[in-house]
Amino acid sequence: MAIDQHHVTSELSRELSLFEITMMGLGMMIGAGVFLGIGNVIGIAGPGGVILTFVLNGVIAIMTACSYAELSSAIPYAGGAYNYTRIGFGRGASFLAGWMEWFASSVAGSLYAVTFSIYVIRYLDIIGILNWVPFPLPIAEKIMAVVIALFFFYINYRGASETGKVGAFFTFFQTLFLIVIGIIGFIVVIKDPTRLQNFQPFLPHGWSKLLITMGFTYVAFEGFEVIAQTGDEAIDPRRNLPKAMLYSVCIVTFTYVAVSFAAMIAVKAGSSGVDMVPWKWIGQFHERGFGEAVSRLIPMGNLLLTLAIIFASTSALNATIYSATRALYAMGRDQMVPSMIARISSKQKTPWVSLIFTGILVIIVATVLPTKDVASSASMMFLLLFFFVNLCVIRVRYHMGDELTYGFLMPLFPYLPIIAIVCQIVLAVWLIHMSLIAWIIAPAWILCGIALYFFYARTHVKITGDEIQVLEEEKVEITDTSYSMMAAVANPENALGILQVTRLLSQAKNAHLELIHMVQVPDQMPLSDADQYIWEGKEAIVEVMLYMQQYPVSTTIRYCRNVARGIVSAIREKKIDLLIMGWHGDHQSHVFRLGSTVDPIIERAPCHVIIVKNACRKKYNKILVPVSGGPNSNFALEMASILCHEKEGKITVFSVSTGKKQFDVKEFVEEQQKRLNISNDKLDYKQVHESNITQCILEESKAYDLVIIGYTHQPLLHQVTHAAIPDIVARECNTPIIIAKGTQRFESWFKRWI
Amino acid sequence: MDIEILLGICITFLGLGFILYLTIRSRRIIQKISSPKKETTTRVILKELQNGD
Numbered sequence: 001m002a003i004d005q006h007h008v009t010s011e012l013s014r015e016l017s018l019f020e021i022t023m024m025g026l027g028m029m030i031g032a033g034v035f036l037g038i039g040n041v042i043g044i045a046g047p048g049g050v051i052l053t054f055v056l057n058g059v060i061a062i063m064t065a066c067s068y069a070e071l072s073s074a075i076p077y078a079g080g081a082y083n084y085t086r087i088g089f090g091r092g093a094s095f096l097a098g099w100m101e102w103f104a105s106s107v108a109g110s111l112y113a114v115t116f117s118i119y120v121i122r123y124l125d126i127i128g129i130l131n132w133v134p135f136p137l138p139i140a141e142k143i144m145a146v147v148i149a150l151f152f153f154y155i156n157y158r159g160a161s162e163t164g165k166v167g168a169f170f171t172f173f174q175t176l177f178l179i180v181i182g183i184i185g186f187i188v189v190i191k192d193p194t195r196l197q198n199f200q201p202f203l204p205h206g207w208s209k210l211l212i213t214m215g216f217t218y219v220a221f222e223g224f225e226v227i228a229q230t231g232d233e234a235i236d237p238r239r240n241l242p243k244a245m246l247y248s249v250c251i252v253t254f255t256y257v258a259v260s261f262a263a264m265i266a267v268k269a270g271s272s273g274v275d276m277v278p279w280k281w282i283g284q285f286h287e288r289g290f291g292e293a294v295s296r297l298i299p300m301g302n303l304l305l306t307l308a309i310i311f312a313s314t315s316a317l318n319a320t321i322y323s324a325t326r327a328l329y330a331m332g333r334d335q336m337v338p339s340m341i342a343r344i345s346s347k348q349k350t351p352w353v354s355l356i357f358t359g360i361l362v363i364i365v366a367t368v369l370p371t372k373d374v375a376s377s378a379s380m381m382f383l384l385l386f387f388f389v390n391l392c393v394i395r396v397r398y399h400m401g402d403e404l405t406y407g408f409l410m411p412l413f414p415y416l417p418i419i420a421i422v423c424q425i426v427l428a429v430w431l432i433h434m435s436l437i438a439w440i441i442a443p444a445w446i447l448c449g450i451a452l453y454f455f456y457a458r459t460h461v462k463i464t465g466d467e468i469q470v471l472e473e474e475k476v477e478i479t480d481t482s483y484s485m486m487a488a489v490a491n492p493e494n495a496l497g498i499l500q501v502t503r504l505l506s507q508a509k510n511a512h513l514e515l516i517h518m519v520q521v522p523d524q525m526p527l528s529d530a531d532q533y534i535w536e537g538k539e540a541i542v543e544v545m546l547y548m549q550q551y552p553v554s555t556t557i558r559y560c561r562n563v564a565r566g567i568v569s570a571i572r573e574k575k576i577d578l579l580i581m582g583w584h585g586d587h588q589s590h591v592f593r594l595g596s597t598v599d600p601i602i603e604r605a606p607c608h609v610i611i612v613k614n615a616c617r618k619k620y621n622k623i624l625v626p627v628s629g630g631p632n633s634n635f636a637l638e639m640a641s642i643l644c645h646e647k648e649g650k651i652t653v654f655s656v657s658t659g660k661k662q663f664d665v666k667e668f669v670e671e672q673q674k675r676l677n678i679s680n681d682k683l684d685y686k687q688v689h690e691s692n693i694t695q696c697i698l699e700e701s702k703a704y705d706l707v708i709i710g711y712t713h714q715p716l717l718h719q720v721t722h723a724a725i726p727d728i729v730a731r732e733c734n735t736p737i738i739i740a741k742g743t744q745r746f747e748s749w750f751k752r753w754i
Numbered sequence: 755m756d757i758e759i760l761l762g763i764c765i766t767f768l769g770l771g772f773i774l775y776l777t778i779r780s781r782r783i784i785q786k787i788s789s790p791k792k793e794t795t796t797r798v799i800l801k802e803l804q805n806g807d
Contacts (some may be wrong), residue, residue, distance in 0.1 A: 048758070051762065052765060052766065055769035058769065058770075058773055062772075062773045062776050069780065199759065200756070200759075201758075203762070239784050242780065243781060250773050253770070257770065401795055402796065403795065404796075405795065406787070407784060407794070408780065408783060408787065409803070411779050411780065591797045591798050591801060592797065
């Protein structure tokens with residue numbers, strides 16, 4: 001969307017319907033993988049292997065499609081993986097994703113050019129047109145691949161492309177043709193059930209070959225991600241993009257399985273020209289195996305199939321060149337690669353420089369590498385790219401789920417992306433058995449990308465609007481302390497509210513303290529205006545510093561689009577062990593348990609967190625610690641032991657039993673006493689039997705100076721949406737209260753990385 | 755019937771069934787997530803889905 005100087009906005013008109021974008025994804029997928037792959041897969045894995053290859057790849061692809069669907073519904077702008085990784089992981093990851101996407105799309109383009117040429121040359125050879133050619137057919141195929149690639153580069157340079165509607169109908173009929181082949185296959189089997197014997201032996205080389213064929217043919221499932229590029233032009237993108245991605249993968253998987261089945265039963269054992277078992281006969285033709293099989297299934301099969309492949313591979317080639325060029329152009333526009341790559345032709349209005357670079361890559365790969373290695377390289381790079389996107393969906397939901405507007409949330413989260421990640425790693429590794437060259441090219445390309453990022457992109461890239469930036473920072477040299485605390489201050493009043501607790505904890509832990517203030521900048525405001533809002537935060541920090549002069553204190557003021565995200569990011573960066581925040585106690589949202597800033601911080605911070613409400617005193621004489629045996633009870637008691645008055649203070653561990661499950665509070669107290677080294681006269685316990693736990697705790701708290709309660713335990717990556725007992729107690733308690741959330745070592749490590 | 759073929763058929767039907775299930779369930783989730791004007795962060799949607807709204 002562009003904004004001109006008179007504040008009139010311009011944007012692409014939304015004209016692409018659900019049908020059109022679904023066909024776009026289908027058109028990209030049915031480009032080459034299935035036509036080249038079936039023959040090779042049958043030869044490697046056998047008759048049963050070809051069916052299982054496409055089914056299992058379809059299962060992995062639908063899981064990745066769910067990840068893409070969720071991300072595209074929340075970030076419905078052109079850019080795809082490049083955009084998602086920038087938002088999820090930052091600039092470096094975004095560069096790598098764009099770099100991989102450019103290579104993957106270009107190599108896929110090579111594959112489509114090669115597919116086109118193989119089948120066209122095959123057909124021309126069959127009808128006898130090529131007898132005059134003075135060089136072998138494989139060379140003719142390479143020349144044809146270069147010619148068709150150059151033709152479509154010219155088409156893209158001119159900017160001419162078939163309209164969405166025309167392209168959609170071409171793809172519809174291509175898909176229909178393949179489905180018809182599948183249906184004919186089933187009809188043939190019904191008429192001649194002996195053809196089912198073609199499936200014996202089912203897996204002649206064993207189950208392990210499946211991993212190789214799955215990796216090799218995974219490129220047949222790449223294409224749905226191009227739907228993400230239509231975000232700026234699709235109608236109702238938040239709902240239609242996810243639907244289109246899932247529908248296209250579902251349709252294509254069923255189509256591939258039907259077509260594979262038909263190819264296997266197409267050849268009758270013992271028929272003319274078939275001097276071996278059908279699966280070996282088809283397999284011997286490698287990339288042309290599918291064509292040979294179909295020619296025996298339907299009349300004029302050769303011609304019809306050649307026509308279908310011409311349409312499929314050329315429309316996929318056109319779309320891939322467009323997609324690859326756009327990926328490189330986007331990186332040039334953001335100055336991740338030299339900006340001259342983003343140059344647009346003044347006459348044709350197309351990115352001619354990125355077209356040239358993409359063209360060079362496509363042609364080199366198509367002419368130099370054998371077909372098997374081209375397909376494997378494309379598959380490998382897409383596997384790695386999709387692995388990245390599956391990681392991204394977890395991170396984006398985890399970190400920005402409260403900021404983005406989603407049109408779709410995948411079911412079975414986070415299991416689907418985790419399973420997809422594992423499968424993609426396994427397939428990528430196993431590809432080494434199919435193509436060693438792919439296994440050299442892909443890592444070499446990624447390493448080149450990393451080097452390019454560190455030596456060029458990192459210093460040239462444009463800063464984007466949603467990054468967290470440091471406005472002011474004062475660091476103090478840390479000596480003799482390994483414990484870091486952070487206190488988040490919002491304003492002077494809030495700062496004084498947490499001051500005493502901060503001092504006590506800092507002293508007890510001999511900690512280095514970091515004071516942080518986040519300036520939230522709305523999306524509409526440019527980041528350059530952020531510094532006019534730092535004065536309140538500065539005042540807050542100065543107030544705290546007055547009382548903390550004898551402690552080593554660093555300060556930082558940062559701007560961000562979202563306070564919770566900014567604080568969690570700072571915790572990670574500074575390796576904080578404990579965060580202290582104030583909380584006003586008002587609860588107005590039915591969605592959040594404590595608040596829109598507090599909830600995400602408690603869930604995501606990779607450190608201990610304490611939330612302070614009205615606890616301004618220096619020390620407390622009577623502290624109540626309600627416990628239920630959860631992991632946060634230990635941490636709550638530890639905090640109580642620090643905040644309790646050394647001489648007159650007493651801590652009461654309080655447990656309410658409803659009769660269902662008895663918690664042994666006495667054993668708990670004895671354990672904690674030893675662990676925390678608390679004397680007998682300071683620690684006591686009380687257990688009551690009541691049905692209403694919350695009410696009982698609230699009544700009991702009236703007799704105390706301070707309540708410290710553990711936060712409800714949440715499993716990793718799981719969002720608890722209903723209010724729990726600690727939340728209700730925290731909201732309704734009139735006594736000063738501290739909510740304590742501890743973190744385990746593994747949980748802390750996991751949250752730092754995710 | 756050969757155990758390998760039986761297993762292959764089971765995996766095929768289970769795999770295709772899983773793909774269909776995921777597609778249909780995802781479509782239902784998209785339909786359930788109502789008007790775009792309403793707040794649709796993950797927290798809101800999960801709450802709606804859990805409450806069966």
